[in-house]
Amino acid sequence: MAKQEINALNPEILIALANTKMPFGKYQGWLLCHLPEPYLVWFHQKGFPSGKLGMQLATLYEIKLNGLEYLLKPLIKK
Template identity: 50%
Template sequence: MEPVQPDYSVLIDILRTKMPFGKHKGILIADLPVSYLEWMHRNGGMPPGKLGMMLSTIHEIKINGMMSILYELRKRLEAAERRY
């Protein structure tokens, strides 16, 4: 079985998109506290569409201890933005 490769476009969106509503409005989705993501998951689930997919993805990343994926990608994005 081949290892699963992350969809970097989704991860980049998670690192650049801010939460559009609620208690954590304006916070980058990647920086939302896991307690908030768990609360959303328990209380009706994630919203539909792309936002819900990003919230579900970051929830899975955080509860499974895989934040190192985002740390490295964030460093690379920040370095690329400093060059331009």
């Protein structure tokens, strides 16, 4: 299993993904899991930022592309 695949199985990554806010841009302050799919498609085409945020956005892109965003909803902290 590749390192990235192992990380994708880590529930802490999904919890962070469901509760991290977008730090910049048009959707600054939004939870990443609430970002609209066209915004993630744009990042996919232009290139995701480097670092943790880029990994989170790329992961979220794959989750939304496959219709799995419902898995994140119970992980959002109230």
